[in-house]
Amino acid sequence: xxxxxxxxxxxxxxxxxxxxxxxxxxxxxxxxxxxxxxxxxxxxxxxxxxxxxxxxxxxxxxxxxxxxxxxxxxxxxxxxxxxxxxxxxxxxxxxxxxxxxxxxxxxxxxxxxxxxxxxxxxxxxxxxxxxxxxxxxxxxxxxxxxxxxxxxxxxxxxxxxxxxxxxxxxxxxxxxxxxxxxxxxxxxxxxxxxxxxxxxxxxxxxxxxxxxxxxxxxxxxxxxxxxxxxxxxxxxxxxxxxxxxxxxxxxxxxxxxxxxxxxxxxxxxxxxxx
Amino acid sequence: xxxxxxxxxxxxxxxxxxxxxxxxxxxxxxxxxxxxxxxxxxxxxxxxxxxxxxxxxxxxxxxxxxxxxxxxxxxxxxxxxxxxxxxxxxxxxxxxxxxxxxxxxxxxxxxxxxxxxxxxxxxxxxxxxxxxxxxxxxxxxxxxxxxxxxxxxxxxxxxxxxxxxxxxxxxxxxxxxxxxxxxxxxxx
Numbered sequence: 488x489x490x491x492x493x494x495x496x497x498x499x500x501x502x503x504x505x506x507x508x509x510x511x512x513x514x515x516x517x518x519x520x521x522x523x524x525x526x527x528x529x530x531x532x533x534x535x536x537x538x539x540x541x542x543x544x545x546x547x548x549x550x551x552x553x554x555x556x557x558x559x560x561x562x563x564x565x566x567x568x569x570x571x572x573x574x575x576x577x578x579x580x581x582x583x584x585x586x587x588x589x590x591x592x593x594x595x596x597x598x599x600x601x602x603x604x605x606x607x608x609x610x611x612x613x614x615x616x617x618x619x620x621x622x623x624x625x626x627x628x629x630x631x632x633x634x635x636x637x638x639x640x641x642x643x644x645x646x647x648x649x650x651x652x653x654x655x656x657x658x659x660x661x662x663x664x665x666x667x668x669x670x671x672x673x674x675x676x677x678x679x680x681x682x683x684x685x686x687x688x689x690x691x692x693x694x695x696x697x698x699x700x701x702x703x704x705x706x707x708x709x710x711x712x713x714x715x716x717x718x719x720x721x722x723x724x725x726x727x728x729x730x731x732x733x734x735x736x737x738x739x740x741x742x743x744x745x746x747x748x749x750x751x752x753x754x755x756x757x758x759x760x761x
Numbered sequence: 762x763x764x765x766x767x768x769x770x771x772x773x774x775x776x777x778x779x780x781x782x783x784x785x786x787x788x789x790x791x792x793x794x795x796x797x798x799x800x801x802x803x804x805x806x807x808x809x810x811x812x813x814x815x816x817x818x819x820x821x822x823x824x825x826x827x828x829x830x831x832x833x834x835x836x837x838x839x840x841x842x843x844x845x846x847x848x849x850x851x852x853x854x855x856x857x858x859x860x861x862x863x864x865x866x867x868x869x870x871x872x873x874x875x876x877x878x879x880x881x882x883x884x885x886x887x888x889x890x891x892x893x894x895x896x897x898x899x900x901x902x903x904x905x906x907x908x909x910x911x912x913x914x915x916x917x918x919x920x921x922x923x924x925x926x927x928x929x930x931x932x933x934x935x936x937x938x939x940x941x942x943x944x945x946x947x948x949x
Contacts (some may be wrong), residue, residue, distance in 0.1 A: 518844040518872040
């Protein structure tokens with residue numbers, strides 16, 4: 488297809504956001520970015536992407552609003568319970584052998600995956616020796632992750648997922664209900680470092696034993712997927728574990744050979760190279 | 762113009778409708794077919810198994826970043842949107858549901874219209890909601906071929922009727938007409 492004016496405008500907007508704010512969406516999968524930008528344009532009341540770009544460049548308060556459209560904040564606790572069951576049954580026994588542990592939730596969004604892992608590690612008796620890193624590029628999402636407050640109407644799904652993941656406590660032990668919201672216990676984040684980090688432009692995180700990054704890579708193009716997987720490889724301790732989304736894969740990465748499938752069905756890999 | 766892809770959306774009654782159409786595609790059918798069916802969320806894709814056994818062409822679940830190939834039917838995985846990129850590869854996404862659906866027909870149709878323009882055929886089959894209407898409109902607007910299952914014979918007419926309303930230029934066809942249309946695309 489020939490490039491439309493809209494495609495050109497999107498290219499220019501992404502370039503502008505990168506040059507001025509250093510947020511780099513240029514290598515995100517474009518079809519989804521385009522849908523989200525067109526949605527932003529209509530929701531924010533602009534006639535064109537170019538008109539929106541002018542405000543994005545000249546009004547700093549526009550950036551967080553735009554980021555909420557450009558990043559995806561849809562998740563749930565214990566999403567894909569079988570993934571968490573595999574962590575519990577297959578990965579945790581290996582992690583028990585370490586004196587201290589580092590776990591990185593990359594692209595943590597509003598924190599659902601972080602709290603899921605924090606609860607799982609507590610249930611398995613590893614919480615006291617684990618430091619979690621929860622990172623995202625969206626400051627609004629990071630604040631939400633730090634707050635740990637979710638709509639009460641999601642709790643039924645979270646509870647069901649937690650039970651299917653093999654949870655041997657009750658999810659209700661970890662939150663209090665308050666005006667239609669579930670407020671998660673702050674002790675779950677007592678050993679969590681929340682940090683702004685980009686898989687596109689930022690550097691390696693050190694010596695992780697487990698990296699969980701699910702449904703983040705699908706928003707990247709192949710080149711960027713390759714880059715991020717290289718970053719994960721370099722951030723893992725020897726024999727460290729990487730969990731990705733159920734429909735994601737390492738196959739477009741030149742680093743694929745540096746990992747072995749640990750639980751193939753659940754997309755849990757282990758770093759094999761020194 | 763021979764389309765570069767066929768996109769099909771179906772909801773309630775969709776499995777039976779697709780069973781009338783997809784098995785009729787000949788083995789030499791060289792156009793990729795992408796299908797969104799609204800199904801309950803679960804990990805294993807029962808549709809792939811079901812249609813794989815019935816069809817002469819290859820049937821698989823769409824994988825993130827794979828390049829579309831001829832003679833293959835791609836089903837959207839449960840709980841993921843299926844999108845077509847400008848370079849003819851596909852992407853998956855777990856963004857918000859659209860029309861209360863993930864996968865949503867509109868997401869596939871609109872991104873495919875964007876990628877292939879006039880070289881696209883879109884077909885809206887039976888269903889009890891309005892998903893696919895905006896997408897079919899986008900396909901028509903880009904110069905592609907828009908088809909709906911004739912509402913008067915559809916098991917649940919709401920979805921094809923809604924699509925026809927949004928895209929009045931769409932052709933309403935019976936199963937036999939849809940099948941014949943597709944088979945003629947495969948003719949040398």
